[in-house]
Amino acid sequence: MFQPTGPLPPEVYWRRRLVALGVLVVVIALIVWIITAVTGGGASEPAAAADTSETTETNAPPSEPSDATAEASEDDAAEPAAATSDAEPAYCTDQSLAIKATPDQPQYRVGEEPSFTIAITNIGTVTCERDLGSGLQQVLVYTLDGNRRLWSNIDCYPYGDPAVEVLEPGGQRFFTIRWSGTTSDPGCLTVRNQVPAGAYTLVAQLGELRSSPEPFNLA
Structure with missing residues (x-):
């Protein structure tokens, strides 16, 4: 092969x-x-x-x-x-405010129209708002011992325009009130008489909040 x-x-x-x-x-x-x-x-x-x-x-x-x-x-x-x-301020309660009434001078002459300054202060820690209109601010004159009420600014003028104020902590608003030197009662229903010379006290009130009495004289 x-x-x-x-x-x-x-x-x-x-x-x-x-x-x-x-x-x-x-x-x-x-x-x-x-x-x-x-x-x-x-x-x-x-x-x-x-x-x-x-x-x-x-x-x-x-x-x-x-x-x-x-x-x-x-x-x-x-x-x-x-x-x-956008949040609105809270309401100013009486506890968050202080009110003080001060005679513009310690003595006035009978027949003059004494003027008083009202100071409202926010003593709280937050911003708040309150209607401080003239119809809500009450200024009163008493005898020195405080037993007899002689006059109030809202007796004959009970109504006033609203005035909502925003108060920062420590913020103040001041108002001046004039007194005719005569007596009055709620509703202004009685004859108004000239208050004689003497020692008197001044008190301011907003809602239920009242100031300490401040003395002044008419001579």
């Missing part, structure tokens, strides 16, 4: 076999290369696509959700400030 036979010398037959074998090896190598090229090139494209997809998802920028959260926080924080600025 392996020993060449024929009319030609054996070297010729061996040479032909080697050439044929070389051609066969080249053909087989070519077939293997073609198969490898086809199968390798087809698999490479999906792999590259898969790598690109993963890179895109990993590198997605997270900036937009963060900005939205920051804007929402700023908006939420701004609303309470607006609500606070």
Whole structure:
């Protein structure tokens, strides 16, 4: 089988076999290369696509959700400030106020019209508001012992325009009241008589809040 036979010398037959074998090896190598090229090139494209997809998802920028959260926080924080600025002052209770009546001078002549200054002070710790209209401010004159009421500014003029005042802590409002020097009673129903010379006391009142009595003289 392996020993060449024929009319030609054996070297010729061996040479032909080697050439044929070389051609066969080249053909087989070519077939293997073609198969490898086809199968390798087809698999490479999906792999590259898969790598690109993963890179895109990993590198997605997270900036937009963060900005939205920051804007929402700023908006939420701004609303309470607006609500606070619109809040109205509380009502000034009698306990948050002090009232004082002072004669503008210690002595007046009979027949003069004494003037008195009324000071209302917010002694509380918060800003508040109160109607301080003339119809609510009462100024009274008593005998020195305080037993007899002689006059009040609202006896004959019980009504006055409202005057709502906002008082900061420590804030004050001042009012001047003039007295005709005559007597009066609630409703101004009796004859008004000239008050004679003597020593008297002055008291101011706002609601249930009353000042300490302040003395003055008519001469």
